[in-house]
Amino acid sequence: MSSLTPSNNTALSLSDSQNNLLNKVCGYIAPNWPLDQMIAVNPFWEMRHMPIEDVSARLDTLCNANMLMSKDFYLQKYNAGMITDKHLADAATLLNSDFNKEQLLQALRVDVPLVDWHNIADLLDQQRNKHKMAWHDEITHQLSQFCAAHYQQLGPMLHRNDTQAPSELYRHWLTVIQADKGISIVMDERHLNGYFKQLPTSADELIALTLKTLNIDNDSLELYAHSLLLDINGWASWLAYLRFQGQLYDTPTDEMKQLLAMRMAWDLVIWQYLANHDSATFKQLQSQWQQEKALVVERLHAHKLAQKPLWVWAKAMELSFQYPLNEALQTATKAPVTNAQLQAVFCIDVRSEVIRRALESQSQHIETFGFAGFFGLPLEYQENGSAITRPQLPGLLKPAIHATQTHKDATLEASRQNSATWQSWSKSAPSSFSMVESAGWLYAFKLIKNTFLSKGDAKKCTPTDWQLTQNQQQLTLKDKTDLAQKVLTTLGIKALAPQVMLVGHASHTTNNLHSAGLDCGACGGQSGEVNVRVLASLLNDDQVRQALKTRGHTLSENTQFIAAIHNTTTDVITTYDAQLDDNLKKWLSVATQTAQRERLVNIEPKLIDKSADEINHAYHQRARDWSQVRPEWGLANNAAFIVAPRSWTRSINLQGRCFLHDYDWESDNDFAILELIMTAPMIVTHWINSQYNASVNDNHKYGSGNKILHNAVGGNIGLFEGNGGDLRIGLAMQSLHNGDKWMHEPIRLNVYIAAPQAVISAIYNKHTMVKELIDNHWLTLIRWGDDNTLERFENGHFTAIALSTSRYN
Numbered sequence: 001m002s003s004l005t006p007s008n009n010t011a012l013s014l015s016d017s018q019n020n021l022l023n024k025v026c027g028y029i030a031p032n033w034p035l036d037q038m039i040a041v042n043p044f045w046e047m048r049h050m051p052i053e054d055v056s057a058r059l060d061t062l063c064n065a066n067m068l069m070s071k072d073f074y075l076q077k078y079n080a081g082m083i084t085d086k087h088l089a090d091a092a093t094l095l096n097s098d099f100n101k102e103q104l105l106q107a108l109r110v111d112v113p114l115v116d117w118h119n120i121a122d123l124l125d126q127q128r129n130k131h132k133m134a135w136h137d138e139i140t141h142q143l144s145q146f147c148a149a150h151y152q153q154l155g156p157m158l159h160r161n162d163t164q165a166p167s168e169l170y171r172h173w174l175t176v177i178q179a180d181k182g183i184s185i186v187m188d189e190r191h192l193n194g195y196f197k198q199l200p201t202s203a204d205e206l207i208a209l210t211l212k213t214l215n216i217d218n219d220s221l222e223l224y225a226h227s228l229l230l231d232i233n234g235w236a237s238w239l240a241y242l243r244f245q246g247q248l249y250d251t252p253t254d255e256m257k258q259l260l261a262m263r264m265a266w267d268l269v270i271w272q273y274l275a276n277h278d279s280a281t282f283k284q285l286q287s288q289w290q291q292e293k294a295l296v297v298e299r300l301h302a303h304k305l306a307q308k309p310l311w312v313w314a315k316a317m318e319l320s321f322q323y324p325l326n327e328a329l330q331t332a333t334k335a336p337v338t339n340a341q342l343q344a345v346f347c348i349d350v351r352s353e354v355i356r357r358a359l360e361s362q363s364q365h366i367e368t369f370g371f372a373g374f375f376g377l378p379l380e381y382q383e384n385g386s387a388i389t390r391p392q393l394p395g396l397l398k399p400a401i402h403a404t405q406t407h408k409d410a411t412l413e414a415s416r417q418n419s420a421t422w423q424s425w426s427k428s429a430p431s432s433f434s435m436v437e438s439a440g441w442l443y444a445f446k447l448i449k450n451t452f453l454s455k456g457d458a459k460k461c462t463p464t465d466w467q468l469t470q471n472q473q474q475l476t477l478k479d480k481t482d483l484a485q486k487v488l489t490t491l492g493i494k495a496l497a498p499q500v501m502l503v504g505h506a507s508h509t510t511n512n513l514h515s516a517g518l519d520c521g522a523c524g525g526q527s528g529e530v531n532v533r534v535l536a537s538l539l540n541d542d543q544v545r546q547a548l549k550t551r552g553h554t555l556s557e558n559t560q561f562i563a564a565i566h567n568t569t570t571d572v573i574t575t576y577d578a579q580l581d582d583n584l585k586k587w588l589s590v591a592t593q594t595a596q597r598e599r600l601v602n603i604e605p606k607l608i609d610k611s612a613d614e615i616n617h618a619y620h621q622r623a624r625d626w627s628q629v630r631p632e633w634g635l636a637n638n639a640a641f642i643v644a645p646r647s648w649t650r651s652i653n654l655q656g657r658c659f660l661h662d663y664d665w666e667s668d669n670d671f672a673i674l675e676l677i678m679t680a681p682m683i684v685t686h687w688i689n690s691q692y693n694a695s696v697n698d699n700h701k702y703g704s705g706n707k708i709l710h711n712a713v714g715g716n717i718g719l720f721e722g723n724g725g726d727l728r729i730g731l732a733m734q735s736l737h738n739g740d741k742w743m744h745e746p747i748r749l750n751v752y753i754a755a756p757q758a759v760i761s762a763i764y765n766k767h768t769m770v771k772e773l774i775d776n777h778w779l780t781l782i783r784w785g786d787d788n789t790l791e792r793f794e795n796g797h798f799t800a801i802a803l804s805t806s807r808y809n
Helices: 017-028 052-063 071-079 085-094 101-109 122-125 134-160 169-180 182-185 192-196 201-213 220-231 233-248 256-277 281-332 349-361 410-427 435-439 442-453 475-491 530-539 541-549 582-603 612-624 672-679 681-697 757-766 768-775
Strands: 342-349 366-371 379-382 389-391 401-405 464-471 499-506 560-567 573-576 641-645 657-661 710-713 716-719 750-753 781-783 790-794 797-801
Touching: 017 201, 017 220, 017 256, 017 349, 052 220, 052 281, 071 101, 071 281, 085 101, 085 281, 101 281, 101 657, 122 134, 122 281, 122 612, 134 169, 134 220, 134 233, 134 256, 169 192, 169 256, 182 192, 192 256, 192 716, 220 256, 220 401, 233 256, 256 281, 281 750, 281 781, 281 790, 342 349, 342 582, 349 366, 349 499, 349 560, 349 582, 349 768, 389 672, 410 560, 464 475, 464 530, 475 530, 475 541, 475 672, 499 530, 499 641, 499 681, 499 768, 530 541, 530 560, 530 573, 573 716, 582 612, 641 681, 657 681, 672 681, 672 757, 672 768, 681 768, 681 790, 757 768, 768 790
Parallel strands: 342 366, 342 499, 366 657, 379 401, 499 560, 641 657, 641 750, 750 781
Antiparallel strands: 379 389, 401 464, 560 573, 710 716, 781 790, 790 797
């Protein structure tokens, strides 16, 4: 058996150029948050500096992943009249393409033969069929099972800010695989295990040896390394999350290169093993490998050419949404609310649009606003009796204020602790399959109780005082006043009504590993309850109000701030710490009934003729049903982000497809608010849109498959589909497809901003991140003028959009 180490016993090292390329590639992987903080992420975020078309061709070549829909999908849209000849012609013009209609149709009907990149394991799987399992599958299984055990063993320290995980991933893997004799048996290769025992103990040395052995030069290194990380993209995304957390909390950690070394080690072992034990197969593999390296750039180019007409179809589908919305905005009646009796501030979440319309439709004296769901409070929350803190703000941000309740509710605390214990057992990797069998009839009774006896939305809304600390020091009156003033200024409400509801949102589901993904993304995948209750208590505090008055913010004694939560599963709005008058109770009740009935067409169409009580019961039953795989549709079919006064869109039925953020540029003196919106909420909505798109375009690679087969890994790290494979990221099929059709139309986010040209241009030029998203076609930005004109913003220039002729409603 020949040795894997250099014959002169001199350890190899990576050159500076190799290190730079590897670091660049390791930076291409976007983070994926754990289950208990599940937020939407653009899985291609770290490649936003490239044109989206280039990223698509790269992924298609390197790992056969799709960022576009199938040809049949676009053809069905065309045959159904949803994509028209005008959409196609305009899309081709916008993309500077000379394709005509017949060429575009022909591109859907003819399959162009394309060859993907293949790594060592893939090439070997094409040659040899005698193994008990494919090399590719065994590699994925072994690496994935190891990572699950490794990170579950390290436990909650991994995504908390107080403890740093040791960077020993590669060495731990090496110890485990060198002791694993089962690999030789499973792969039916008698001496295979011995080759792992010869591997270098340093990840860098292993990589250097692999590159030397496989003759990978710098021209091939980036694509080779990227393809291997994409091979285990789920776990790479988890390491990207740990890296992101390390950067956020100033405790740097990056194990991505070690994961890459583990994957490279398999290529090296296979190569050396065949060289010594199967010379015929090895010679064929050598020849194929040389061809792979020589032709990879050519294959990339071929994939990009083949996708060109498909990008015209994708753009045409986006125009099919954009045109009717453009007309609705261009012809909108702007009707500001006067003498408001109720104001309600909702999260910008698309699910809020339906309930806001339902509330506003009852009176011209009801006014609603859209604002980021964490309400500008940089909180982390620690429940009484718990040692764990949870972030209550967007994942991009670091909490600055620690919130706790000043009194305990012993009954509620005991209930939550019991629930946490049960869930900890049920979600751990070793018990996923055996839990129900072990619990037997005890678990069956629990499921029956949850389904038929649970009280659903009933909450104990006990008045709560909040203790707020920063750096373990209680916030002073000045600190609280600063916080309240900042929120009020950003909200920009000019005249406050007697009742101002601060409405966060949460989802009520049962037996759902993706439950956090249905809660508030702006609150870090949590309910917005803590944020609205803390803010309401601040703004109702007499001392804070007096301090605000000295700063020019006079709050009327008659103005009451009411904390509330919108349950997005049932559309029930629950209020906290406040007595409601009869009018408000009626408005909330009617809003719930109206929103529930509107959503029936996608939830329970068979109930369309039923009474309000029957419909309400069905929604609550759905939320309690442990077997319900589609409790709600979440943010499916999101398509636009509108930054403008609500009075501009109040007359339009936006069909629950638009994120709505209130903004009045004339009140934004230095345009700091718009800058914040374009660099925070706009990014968050882009992430949400991209996650849904990616999960539809390629659910195998960027979605999580069948929800029925989900099993939690390491408590909250992530999930497997079944008992193995790569760590799954993205959304389950049941969150996107109703069994007959897709419930999310994968189109890139359309952003509409009501602000002057010069201001938008200045922010675009100042922030590279914003510039990349626009210039590289990750989203579309349109300026909405005071005179209702629309202008597309592209490559730093504004182009007027003519009034279209299609209707939105």
